[in-house]
Amino acid sequence: MDNNYLVLILIAIAIAIVVQMILNYLSSRRSITESLSERPRIRVKVTCVNGDFNYEREFIEGDFVGKIEGKCDKCGGLLIISAIYAEKPLTPIKRSEEHLKHRSKISQ
């Protein structure tokens, strides 16, 4: 009877090791695939040269820092792109955290 227990324990350990190896392999593959598929949201900050007006918008192909966007409605000064930056893409965990936060706000 003791041998049976021993065999069962050994089989359980072997299965646990195999499962662990498969999970490790899959997680390493997933982390690289996920990081490659992340596409950050790129924001553009447009500022009046006189500093009295600014707004943000999405990036459009051809934008660059220093590009003249037009004239300011407030003072007639030039509106130029003063910054272009990427917003950090949300990881699946953060995405679900954000989702939960949003849900909790709604329930309040």
Place this chain on the structure above:
Amino acid sequence: MSPTTIIEAQLDQLVSLLLFILFTLYFLTDIPQRLQFYRYSRAVASRLLQLEAMVNDSIRKVRNYISRLGVSEPQNIVDRFINNYFMIEPVSIEPTDIIKRLDHIISTNEKKAKEDLRASMKHLTDDIINNLGVALAIASALYTVYKIYRHYYLLGRRYENWILLMQLAMILPQVTKELSHYVKAIDGIVRGTPIGDSVGPLVAFKLLGLSERREIVEDTVVGFTEIDGRKVYVIKAKGPGARVGKPGKALAKLAEELQCNIARVITVDAALKMEGEPSGLVAVGSGAAIGDLGPEKIEIERVTVKCGAPLDAVIVKMSSEEAINTINKDIQNAVDEAYNKVLEIIRTYTKPGDVVVVIGVGNSVGVY
């Protein structure tokens, strides 16, 4: 004896026999080494497949970009670029003139690559040609790394060297992860967004605004502004295409024009942070903040020594991933901080009427 007892006794004998066989195989044969060899060989092969997929992904991205630019047969351009334009380092056993020789080789290679691209895509602007050149250089670098690891893997297999395969199996997860950032970097370059390495040119832009720039040496511009009575010349790579310019040669030429009348030189650049340090940390030190192979850095040092001008370094710390990908909010905020540090240095260490040169070192992609 009951049948159960007989079975248990036989099972005990069987387990003992099995243990004896295992012991013999493990200690008196090379089966464990063969198993290790097989295990590491599989692990390396799997990582190399991932690496190959990443190389193919980067090549596909560049090819799509070339197609979008209206060029027929983009694969030919990629094929030509991916295996060519290598550089052979100059002889270092005789160090005389080594910087000149290195500079000559770098310039020759860069010019050749750019002229070849321009010849096959005559209708495109210089900025787009530069962006494409950098994207192709990234794909080519990824392919080179892949080739090197594949070479060692095949060597390990051919000579059944499981130690070599084990080393590859240990290092490849880290290499694969680091190279994945380069694949993503192609997106930023082809879209023409500023990258982390653009902090120097971004600070230069903040100083110059839209004021006039002139091309002082190839791919490098200089502009002029006044800050609290100081005459400030700002050098940066020509934008908004992906260029790093020749800041050292630009400073040398400017110093010649100004007859060495320079009170201070300030260099601003991105620097790699240590693990654990926060991104976007701005630090001030002395020396030339520039990470080229040597020719530009030594030129800056020589000019400042010749003119007796103190040389400051303002650095913005970031990871290698941040340095090559589209600039993020933390680094963007650090640009403002670095700009304020430059102003502080000018106000604290120079007098009204002095001539100051600020060099925004780095890639000018997405920055005028």
